Amino acid sequence: MKKIIRTIKNKKAVSEVLGTIFLLGVSVLVFSMLYVIVLYEPLETNEPYPDIAAFIEGERVIIEHRGGDSVDANNEFRFNIADKDYNIDIKNNLTDLNGDGKWNLGERLTIDLIDIHGGQTPYSLENSSVNITGLEDFGDTGRIILTGDLDITPRCDLGVKITVDNENPKIGENINITITVTNYHGDLDATGIEIKFKLPDGLLYITHNPIDYDYINETGIWTIEGQLGMRESISLIITAKVIGTQAITQPIQLAMILDGSGSISSNDWNTMRTGLANAVENSSVFPHDGSVELTVVQFGGNNWDANWEENSNWYRTTYQEHSGWRSVTTNTGNKNFICKPFITSDASYITVDFWYRIHHTENDDLNLYYFNGQTYNLIDKLGDGPDENQWLHYTDTITDPQYFINNFKIRFNSDLSGNEKIYIDDVLIKKDTTDLLNEGFEKTYAYSRVEIGPVLITDIPGDPGNYQDIKNNILTIQQMQGWTPLECGIRLAADQLYYLGDYEKDKRQIVNIVTDGVPNCEWLFSYSSDTVNNVDIGKTSSENAIEYMVTKLDLTGDKDEIDSLAVGLGGMYGGPDIDWLQSSIVHPQPGNIAPPYTPGWVKTIANWQEFENAMNEIFYIQFKSIKSSVTVLKLDLEDPNPNNDFNDITILPKD
Amino acid sequence: MKEKESEHMNVLGDQFAQLNYAISTHVLNGKENIPMTTTISLGSKEMPYLMSVRAYGKLSILQDDLIISINGTPNKNITVGTIEYSSYNNYFIDQNFIFESGGMILSQQSGNVMKIKPGFSALFLDDFLIDFTIVNISTIGNKDRSYVGFGPTSIQTEYIKSPDPSSIDNVSYINITTKYPYAWYNFLNTTLINAGFTYDPDPADADDKNYTIEIIDNNVSIHFLDFPENDRVILHITESKIGAQIAPGVIEERK
Numbered sequence: 001m002k003k004i005i006r007t008i009k010n011k012k013a014v015s016e017v018l019g020t021i022f023l024l025g026v027s028v029l030v031f032s033m034l035y036v037i038v039l040y041e042p043l044e045t046n047e048p049y050p051d052i053a054a055f056i057e058g059e060r061v062i063i064e065h066r067g068g069d070s071v072d073a074n075n076e077f078r079f080n081i082a083d084k085d086y087n088i089d090i091k092n093n094l095t096d097l098n099g100d101g102k103w104n105l106g107e108r109l110t111i112d113l114i115d116i117h118g119g120q121t122p123y124s125l126e127n128s129s130v131n132i133t134g135l136e137d138f139g140d141t142g143r144i145i146l147t148g149d150l151d152i153t154p155r156c157d158l159g160v161k162i163t164v165d166n167e168n169p170k171i172g173e174n175i176n177i178t179i180t181v182t183n184y185h186g187d188l189d190a191t192g193i194e195i196k197f198k199l200p201d202g203l204l205y206i207t208h209n210p211i212d213y214d215y216i217n218e219t220g221i222w223t224i225e226g227q228l229g230m231r232e233s234i235s236l237i238i239t240a241k242v243i244g245t246q247a248i249t250q251p252i253q254l255a256m257i258l259d260g261s262g263s264i265s266s267n268d269w270n271t272m273r274t275g276l277a278n279a280v281e282n283s284s285v286f287p288h289d290g291s292v293e294l295t296v297v298q299f300g301g302n303n304w305d306a307n308w309e310e311n312s313n314w315y316r317t318t319y320q321e322h323s324g325w326r327s328v329t330t331n332t333g334n335k336n337f338i339c340k341p342f343i344t345s346d347a348s349y350i351t352v353d354f355w356y357r358i359h360h361t362e363n364d365d366l367n368l369y370y371f372n373g374q375t376y377n378l379i380d381k382l383g384d385g386p387d388e389n390q391w392l393h394y395t396d397t398i399t400d401p402q403y404f405i406n407n408f409k410i411r412f413n414s415d416l417s418g419n420e421k422i423y424i425d426d427v428l429i430k431k432d433t434t435d436l437l438n439e440g441f442e443k444t445y446a447y448s449r450v451e452i453g454p455v456l457i458t459d460i461p462g463d464p465g466n467y468q469d470i471k472n473n474i475l476t477i478q479q480m481q482g483w484t485p486l487e488c489g490i491r492l493a494a495d496q497l498y499y500l501g502d503y504e505k506d507k508r509q510i511v512n513i514v515t516d517g518v519p520n521c522e523w524l525f526s527y528s529s530d531t532v533n534n535v536d537i538g539k540t541s542s543e544n545a546i547e548y549m550v551t552k553l554d555l556t557g558d559k560d561e562i563d564s565l566a567v568g569l570g571g572m573y574g575g576p577d578i579d580w581l582q583s584s585i586v587h588p589q590p591g592n593i594a595p596p597y598t599p600g601w602v603k604t605i606a607n608w609q610e611f612e613n614a615m616n617e618i619f620y621i622q623f624k625s626i627k628s629s630v631t632v633l634k635l636d637l638e639d640p641n642p643n644n645d646f647n648d649i650t651i652l653p654k655d
Numbered sequence: 656m657k658e659k660e661s662e663h664m665n666v667l668g669d670q671f672a673q674l675n676y677a678i679s680t681h682v683l684n685g686k687e688n689i690p691m692t693t694t695i696s697l698g699s700k701e702m703p704y705l706m707s708v709r710a711y712g713k714l715s716i717l718q719d720d721l722i723i724s725i726n727g728t729p730n731k732n733i734t735v736g737t738i739e740y741s742s743y744n745n746y747f748i749d750q751n752f753i754f755e756s757g758g759m760i761l762s763q764q765s766g767n768v769m770k771i772k773p774g775f776s777a778l779f780l781d782d783f784l785i786d787f788t789i790v791n792i793s794t795i796g797n798k799d800r801s802y803v804g805f806g807p808t809s810i811q812t813e814y815i816k817s818p819d820p821s822s823i824d825n826v827s828y829i830n831i832t833t834k835y836p837y838a839w840y841n842f843l844n845t846t847l848i849n850a851g852f853t854y855d856p857d858p859a860d861a862d863d864k865n866y867t868i869e870i871i872d873n874n875v876s877i878h879f880l881d882f883p884e885n886d887r888v889i890l891h892i893t894e895s896k897i898g899a900q901i902a903p904g905v906i907e908e909r910k
Contacts, residue, residue: 055845057845057848057849065768066768067668067770068748098766105762159780184779185850
């Protein structure tokens with residue numbers, strides 16, 4: 001019995017131990033699970049900070065609550081200005097919009113820097129920053145809610161203007177040029193001002209007024225003594241004698257881009273070329289001393305063989321085609337088919353690729369030549385192929401540098417007789433990866449072509465001169481008729497000036513676009529366009545061409561210009577889009593309506609009869625006018641707005 | 656839990672800044688048919704312990720929510736659509752983020768502030784020149800609001816053909832009718848002061864100043880005073896239209 005009882009007691013004791021262990025196990029498991037679950041989401045320990053921002057507004061520091069909980073107004077900010085510390089209570093400087101005694105979102109502290117800086121402006125040439133630290137009571141220790149330096153480097157917007165009392169003086173007359181310097185606004189009065197104004201060639205210094213102002217004609221430096229207060233101006237009048245017109249010290253590249261489209265009648269075309277020829281001949285407006293290099297480009301056209309310079313009776317046929325529904329062929333006899341010249345001088349390689357088809361031909365019946373600038377070199381004899389009456393593929397990659405020139409061409413020469421036949425289709429010429437020609441003989445093209453130059457216009461003593469020849473050449477320019485592919489003209493002019501002209505980045509480039517309509521073609525390759533008859537596409541394409549020209553020629557706003565003479569105010573085909581020319585074509589931007597002829601102008605005339613007078617005026621301004629500029633050279637303070645630190649005038653002397 | 660909701664508000668602020676960036680890109684490019692999508696997290700997750708509750712939010716496009724009136728030559732009134740996010744927090748203060756005419760405003764019950772500045776700049780030369788780029792939001796396919804929820808939702812934006820920029824001469828006042836006048840008041844005032852305009856907080860004492868500015872109800876009004884030397888205020892205004900759509904799916908408009 002006792003044994004039984006002992007056994008029972010022992011069993012009970014074992015059960016309690018197991019139970020305790022079990023309970024401990026369960027507890028550990030539960031807490032472990034809870035621990036894992038809780039730690040699954042990281043617990044943030046930081047209380048949300050209010051978002052505080054500080055900035056300068058005039059001579060005040062603004063500290064703005066920009067989000068989060070409100071801040072108790074019993075807290076403070078500390079400032080350090082020029083190594084002096086200041087404490088600022090929030091509640092005494094708070095604009096409490098809702099009157100709840102707290103600093104809430106959007107509410108501002110306004111701290112007058114003059115007040116806390118002993119009644120003195122904090123701005124000085126020695127001080128560059130104010131250190132701010134914001135402290136908020138938080139828990140036992142408090143916390144910083146904003147710290148950093150505010151820039152208070154003094155600034156001043158100084159501007160300069162220049163005017164003249166007579167823009168059209170006679171040679172020999174005196175003119176008064178007034179330079180006005182204004183302190184538009186800033187932190188301090190402007191000091192340490194130096195202005196640069198050097199009289200250009202054609203103007204002779206006589207005197208300046210007030211005479212005691214420190215202007216030195218030899219250097220062109222005007223040193224303004226003392227200080228110029230905010231919204232104050234000071235003026236200097238320089239009296240000069242007009243002794244001549246503009247002296248062109250470096251040759252100018254001039255491109256005339258002429259609209260030859262079908263909207264211009266033959267009479268008007270004749271009026272235009274006569275007007276241009278006369279203006280170029282007129283030495284009082286157009287220099288003949290070799291200082292101007294002239295290029296004339298015309299755009300227009302609606303031709304299937306626009307990309308072929310010489311076509312001795314080759315024609316399109318629908319009888320055979322490699323792709324599309326046309327190819328070219330020719331008749332019996334010796335016939336040339338020569339593409340227009342392409343600029344390949346900067347190529348790494350040239351690709352010539354085409355398809356041809358022969359029928360009953362022999363060895364010399366179809367020859368391929370490349371032009372190296374001097375001669376046509378025979379490349380291949382294609383007439384003796386064994387595979388007649390099927391399309392044959394020809395492709396060649398040219399790496400021979402003799403063909404990297406400014407007028408690379410290919411020539412197909414045929415010499416057929418009897419029932420011999422040849423066909424050519426899908427001609428592709430590429431400069432590296434750029435298409436120069438991609439011809440399937442399916443379309444008609446609008447395009448551009450060079451009419452004159454680039455050539456220096458001369459009539460130098462001892463030199464035969466060429467201005468009369470150039471005039472006569474202009475008089476024989478044939479109108480292209482057809483569409484209005486303005487972009488082709490712009491691209492061709494850009495390449496002519498760059499590759500064939502005497503281009504230097506630092507020279508002055510002037511481009512005059514003459515048009516009576518709006519572009520309506522889409523540029524395809526080289527100087528050819530698809531005749532889509534879509535003005536929006538034509539405009540976009542032209543804007544791209546302007547971007548190409550500006551980049552290619554590296555045109556800058558201070559010396560180069562793209563201008564436009566817009567003829568007509570509407571008509572059968574509509575007039576030019578003046579606003580578009582002004583905002584998207586002329587350069588530099590923003591464009592303007594002439595007069596005045598600030599570079600990047602659009603000049604409008606009602607009809608072609610006014611063209612010659614307009615060209616005389618334009619050339620006179622571009623080649624004879626005296627430009628004079630003034631610049632802020634030095635200022636002790638920072639200028640936040642340098643756009644008004646430069647100004648210029650144009651003086652047009654009369655003979 | 657308050658921290659969690661605060662953190663979500665910070666995330667939302669970043670997402671709204673992304674939305675602002677996308678729309679600014681549209682405005683700068685000015686090209687149609689280039690839609691961009693921005694994701695907005697409407698709410699926060701609930702905490703997996705205790706009795707935490709999820710925070711919710713709502714995204715809406717509000718047509719004709721802002722009115723900009725300019726008195727000058729000529730007068731001009733422009734009614735502008737906006738984009739608004741509203742939070743429904745349980746622990747942290749409720750916040751609204753609003754895209755309003757190019758700016759991003761944060762609004763709480765206690766006030767509102769311009770977090771990202773709109774395209775309004777001023778310059779004092781011979782005349783007082785102000786450039787104002789107004790971004791006008793309109794809905795595409797009536798998809799103008801999200802469900803009230805906590806998941807991510809997307810808003811697609813794209814540039815719409817807009818009027819040409821124009822100039823208003825001899826501007827005498829600019830009035831902006833908005834639900835967030837303090838944000839606009841502070842922004843406009845600071846911009847003009849830093850551009851060299853002078854003002855006096857008390858309109859009655861502003862004889863030799865350039866302008867006064869005041870809030871009346873939901874209107875912020877800037878009155879330009881007669882300037883010395885016949886200086887004028889010239890406002891160059893550009894209105895950029897942006898189409899936007901919220902809620903699942905995309906509606907493509909006929910072009």
